[in-house]
């Protein structure tokens with residue numbers, strides 16, 4: 001009997017064109033786990049304002065970050081899946097590793113079909129989000145079950161909830177920062193920028209804010225000897241509701257007024273670089289910081305396909321596969 005592992009990230013448009021971006025946003029923003037406004041109110045806003053207007057604004061942004069092989073989120077996701085497969089093969093852990101996206105392609109449906117065709121009767125589902133939010137991780141759990149709703153022969157399933165305390169994740173992030181500083185020198189300030197969430201999600205019980213705070217504290221401990229001040233902020237606000245704060249953009253705009261003019265930004269909530277890091281942080285936020293009087297803005301890349309991160313992810317998979325008995329054992 002074979003074992004499958006599916007690594008799942010958010011998803012990204014198939015091309016940096018308005019049509020593909022619209023199709024992606026339509027699927028993403030129609031998920032009631034992502035936008036928790038009653039559908040009768042949200043559908044008209046989505047169809048009459050967001051989908052007609054937002055894609056054309058995003059075209060130049062996606063074009064700026066697009067890589068030769070495709071969207072960075074997908075490119076790094078593929079490299080991670082291939083790397084984890086190679087690492088597990090090397091460790092003689094028998095498992096088939098595939099990549100899927102919650103929205104767009106490669107779809108979760110395709111991934112589960114591929115694993116079923118490979119004879120996998122046990123599947124480990126690994127959302128690529130270190131911190132748990134209902135709008136990211138829970139929707140993957142739900143979609144997994146929904147995709148098997150009609151099936152007659154359902155595989156055994158295990159789910160990874162989060163991995164913000166995984167030593168390999170934290171150590172590789174801290175090591176990346178240390179190496180960056182050794183090579184380029186230290187900043188006055190390190191800003192940890194996490195993807196934001198509506199405040200209401202946390203009030204309703206999402207552990208996301210606690211997970212982000214715990215991640216920041218763990219990184220702070222690992223970087224204490226560097227003696228660089230560390231702040232935490234939340235980026236990528238969407239819509240009119242109140243989101244977690246402080247907002248990354250406002251924090252950066254306020255720094256020069258406090259005489260902080262050399263800043264490094266790290267985005268520990270994203271394991272792969274994407275629009276939100278390469279465009280929103282590295283371009284938009286960098287520009288705003290400079291306009292506010294900042295002098296040096298540096299963005300430290302995500303874990304992407306770092307060999308230590310690939311090994312850490314393979315280790316996480318190994319841990320979660322442990323003790324899963326073969327039916328004939």
Ligand SMILES: C=CC1=C(C)c2cc3[nH]c(cc4nc(cc5[nH]c(cc1n2)c(C)c5CCC(=O)O)C(CCC(=O)O)=C4C)c(C)c3C=C
Pocket residue numbers: 010011012013034035054058071073129133135136195196197198208236238239269270273274275276
């Ligand atoms: C209600 C809206 C949104 C919530 C809640 C949200 C949470 C959330 N998102 C990520 C990770 C990513 N988001 C990305 C893009 C993106 N996110 C939203 C909206 C919400 N996100 C939108 C509308 C978009 C598309 C771009 C835009 O219009 O600004 C991406 C990048 C995709 C890419 O193609 O590169 C990622 C990754 C997390 C981790 C999270 C909650 C914790």
Ligand SMILES: [Fe+2]
Pocket residue numbers: 195236
């Ligand atoms: Fe998002």
Ligand SMILES: [Fe+2]
Pocket residue numbers: 236276280
């Ligand atoms: Fe954004």
